[in-house]
Amino acid sequence: MCIAGGRQSVRKIELFERELAETPIQMLSGEYGHNRFFMKRDDSIPFCFGGNKVRKAAAFYRDIRKTDTDVIMTYGSNSSNHCRIIANMAAAMGLACHVISPEENRERLYNTGLVERFGAVIETCPVTEVAETIERRKAAYRAEGRSPYFIVGGGHGYHGTDSYVKAYREIERQEQRAGLHFDYIFHASGTGATQAGLVCGQLLAGDEQRKIVGISIARDAARGRNVVKDSIREYLAADFDRLYREDRLLFEDGYRLGGYGRYTEEVERMIERVMAREGIPMDTTYVGKAFYGMTAYLQSRGIKDKNILFIHTGGAPLYFDRLAKE
Numbered sequence: 001m002c003i004a005g006g007r008q009s010v011r012k013i014e015l016f017e018r019e020l021a022e023t024p025i026q027m028l029s030g031e032y033g034h035n036r037f038f039m040k041r042d043d044s045i046p047f048c049f050g051g052n053k054v055r056k057a058a059a060f061y062r063d064i065r066k067t068d069t070d071v072i073m074t075y076g077s078n079s080s081n082h083c084r085i086i087a088n089m090a091a092a093m094g095l096a097c098h099v100i101s102p103e104e105n106r107e108r109l110y111n112t113g114l115v116e117r118f119g120a121v122i123e124t125c126p127v128t129e130v131a132e133t134i135e136r137r138k139a140a141y142r143a144e145g146r147s148p149y150f151i152v153g154g155g156h157g158y159h160g161t162d163s164y165v166k167a168y169r170e171i172e173r174q175e176q177r178a179g180l181h182f183d184y185i186f187h188a189s190g191t192g193a194t195q196a197g198l199v200c201g202q203l204l205a206g207d208e209q210r211k212i213v214g215i216s217i218a219r220d221a222a223r224g225r226n227v228v229k230d231s232i233r234e235y236l237a238a239d240f241d242r243l244y245r246e247d248r249l250l251f252e253d254g255y256r257l258g259g260y261g262r263y264t265e266e267v268e269r270m271i272e273r274v275m276a277r278e279g280i281p282m283d284t285t286y287v288g289k290a291f292y293g294m295t296a297y298l299q300s301r302g303i304k305d306k307n308i309l310f311i312h313t314g315g316a317p318l319y320f321d322r323l324a325k326e
């Protein structure tokens with residue numbers, strides 16, 4: 001097993017060796033509707049500008065450490081927070097990193113620059129050829145006697161889901177300590193692993209007293225729900241039929257605002273307001289868009305006097321992309 005320069009030389013990341021520390025939950029100062037608003041700061045996880053992709057990466061890290069991996073492969077766009085964190089993780093472990101990325105949009109954003117800086121190989125291909133490019137590259141590495149570990153784009157998969165089951169339990173512990181109960185949990189839903197993990201956490205806890213609402217940033221409800229549901233099925237396995245309930249899966253597609261990466265002036269205004277009032281940066285693709293979507297969702301349904309938790313899922317470099325363009 002132990003080839004020179006292989007398994008033995010893999011470096012540890014101390015932060016990922018055990019469970020990540022709890023991220024803070026803070027009450028917001030400003031008024032965002034007739035409810036009490038709290039924010040869980042997953043953007044403050046202390047690795048590579050934080051975010052939900054760090055929770056997921058830490059779960060994959062522990063799996064990779066059990067293998068003889070010498071190259072980590074993944075997939076993502078030029079703006080991908082996931083690719084930034086995986087490339088940083090690979091560099092920290094002393095492993096090679098190979099990122100497959102669609103060639104359609106090559107604008108060099110902060111996340112693109114960081115991935116390059118961590119020494120990852122970025123291979124571009126037409127978005128329609130991604131699946132075969134990944135398979136071809138994996139086979140090529142194996143033919144060279146290398147041992148690739150592939151992480152699905154966005155950190156999707158069992159480990160990604162598991163990391164947010166743990167985050168759900170973390171929220172429950174924080175509620176108990178604070179003597180508080182969140183009636184709603186909102187977050188940006190993309191590939192759906194974050195939502196799948198939170199919903200599994202809720203189903204396993206048997207907690208009927210709250211709603212978890214994923215604000216879709218791209219997918220329509222039909223596709224989005226199916227992907228989240230598949231991840232829930234994969235995670236709960238034999239317990240799926242007993243535990244799953246259709247009404248626990250709230251995937252809201254009314255605030256996609258034209259699709260992935262699109263946003264409106266209302267989103268921009270909300271971002272400015274939260275930055276000025278709370279000192280918390282949000283981006284237009286995920287967090288700012290979902291925060292805006294949450295306020296519109298609550299208002300349109302006349303929801304009042306509830307405790308609302310919003311999970312800030314990260315994306316700090318995207319905040320600066322927008323700032324740099326002004």
Ligand SMILES: *Cc1c(COP(=O)(O)O)cnc(C)c1O
Nearest residue numbers: 190191192193194286313314315
């Ligand atoms: C990836 C990402 C999301 C979406 O998370 P999923 O688990 O893919 O649904 C939300 N916010 C930020 C900042 C992200 O990078």
